[in-house]
Amino acid sequence: MSEARLPADSVKAMGSEEITKQSIRKVVWDYLEQNNMVNFPRPVYNRIPNFKGAANAAEKVPTMSEFKSARVVKVNPDKPQENVRFLTLEANKTLLVPTPRLRTGLFNRIVVPEGANKDMLRICSTTQGVREHSEPIGLDDKIKVDLIIIGSVAVSKEGFRIGKGEGFGDLEYAMMKSMGAIDDSTIVISTVHDCQVLDIPESLMTPHDVQVNYIVTPMEIIKCDCKRAQPKGIIWSYITPKKMRQVAILKRLRAMEREAGVDVTLKDGEEYDETADDAGEDEKDGDNDRPYRRRRPPFNRRRRAPGGRGRRRQNNSEREGESTNEDRGESSGNEATQADGDQRRDDRPQRRRRPRPPRRRRRASDRRDEGEENSEQNVDEYSPREGDGDREMPEKRRGKGGDRRGPRRMRNNPRTRMPTIFVGSIPRATRVSELKTKIREMDIFPIRVIWHGARGYAFFQFTKQDEMETALDSLKEFEINGKPLRIEESKPLVNRSSNQSEDRGEGGSPDVNGAADGVQQMNIRNDD
Secondary structure, three states, X not given: OOOOOOHHHHHHHOOOOOOOHHHHHHHHHHHHXXXXXXXXXXXXXXXXXXXXXXXXXXXXXXXXXXXXXXXEEEEOOOHHHHHHHHHHHHOOOEEEEEOHHHOOOOEEEEOOOOOOOHHHHHHHOOHHHHHHOXXXXXXXXXXXXXXXXXXXOEEOOOOOEEOOOOOHHHHHHHHHHHOOXXXXXXXXXXXXXHHHEOOOOHHHOOOOOOOOOEEEOOOOEEEOOOOOOOOOOOOHHHOOXXXXXXXXXXXXXXXXXXXXXXXXXXXXXXXXXXXOOHHHHHHHOOOOOOOOOOOOOOOOOOOOOOOOHHHHXXXXXXXXXXXXXXXXXXXXXXXXXXXXXXXXXXXXXXXOOOOOOOOOOOOHHHHHHHHHHOHHHHHHHHOOOOOOOOOOOOHHHEOOOOOEOOOOOOOOOHXXXXXXXXXXXXXXXXXXXXXXXXXXXXXXOOOEEEEEOOOOEEEEEOOOHHHHHHHHHHOOOOEEOOEEOEEEEOOOXXXXXXXXXXXXXXXXXXXXXXXXXXXXXXXXXXXX
């Protein structure tokens, strides 16, 4: 089997008319995917590749003098630059991370908790950590960015860069230029795999494309020979009304530049009505070229297979109609073909199925009333009375061996509640494996952990009350990443109505039986 060609060789083999930004992207994505050179997320298509060796490339960035002298560093939120964000925080520099797809603003400044260790810094460098440990920065905040680190799909030694095709990287640079956060002397670094460095024709570059000053790969640091000028700001003639709807902060920037006398005409002279509804704008601007997405049916709705129950009813009605017609002497005759018969059946109006009336759920009060009315009957039929002797019990109340057994207990019966500890105020970034490891180190072994990490709390269940009380004393000063947790014995809620609060701050801890519905339950003694 012949070895796959490098993307640089594949681009050279293309004709001048075949080379486009998208064709270069496809060559790089195909090579990385087919040779298994990328990590999660996959497939790599339409993404900034999280190439294998991204951490090694990131470790070369702190050795650069441009990084050492920078105080404020802007790093894109993609997965391959996660280690760059961690090293920036470890170097005690101010880290700015753009909002993904610029949905809610421009930047987020990472706020590291006091006394954070390396584990906490790694959490802050993740996408989830950016959401939980950051504060937004708006246009009114005066900031100065000293260094920009971005990802790419392909770069050249001349400094030409190709992203994933959505234009957010170029737009972020232009917005920073418009608000005065950067200038032409601001250094731009891109971390990529060595195979992503190839020759890109200058004719593919447009005035809004960002140029790269340095390329950092797992093997080397390349200083680019940049001859093209960086974008001067937002070029409104490249912005579409669709992009205006996607990026909310563009509306304010456009208004500011309009007041300053800048031409803010959008692409192809299209106008953007800021007061119009998004749905109405989609129809007005002709933005209806997206493929039709069929609405998914509800999860609990059953689908009938072809030729199922409905088809059998239809065939029965057809047979009944045929027999009726024969009794009336209205047969079609022996000369009619089977095709004619099928055509008549298709033309025959179908009988509409009568809808089934909705079933009324029985209330608890109704069930209690029925239980009181039938109590005497239940006693006579099932309960042995004085003087009955060896009265035979009905078969349906007997066990497998013929022995008598009492009424079956209901699930979640208050008499069967297990000693339970409620653990609240859990950081959202905490994993259940981390929590289980910490309590094992404290010699605490509950028989079950009911995990509600997305809501910030969990339950520890024990078989004995004294085991639960001992664990409760040991967990009084329990902390995760320097954050104290709320530890208390779980109490059943008296009122389980819908208007009662079930949060961790009011009305006591949530009821473990109500919280356990539909939640994965994990045995603490098993390995993760």
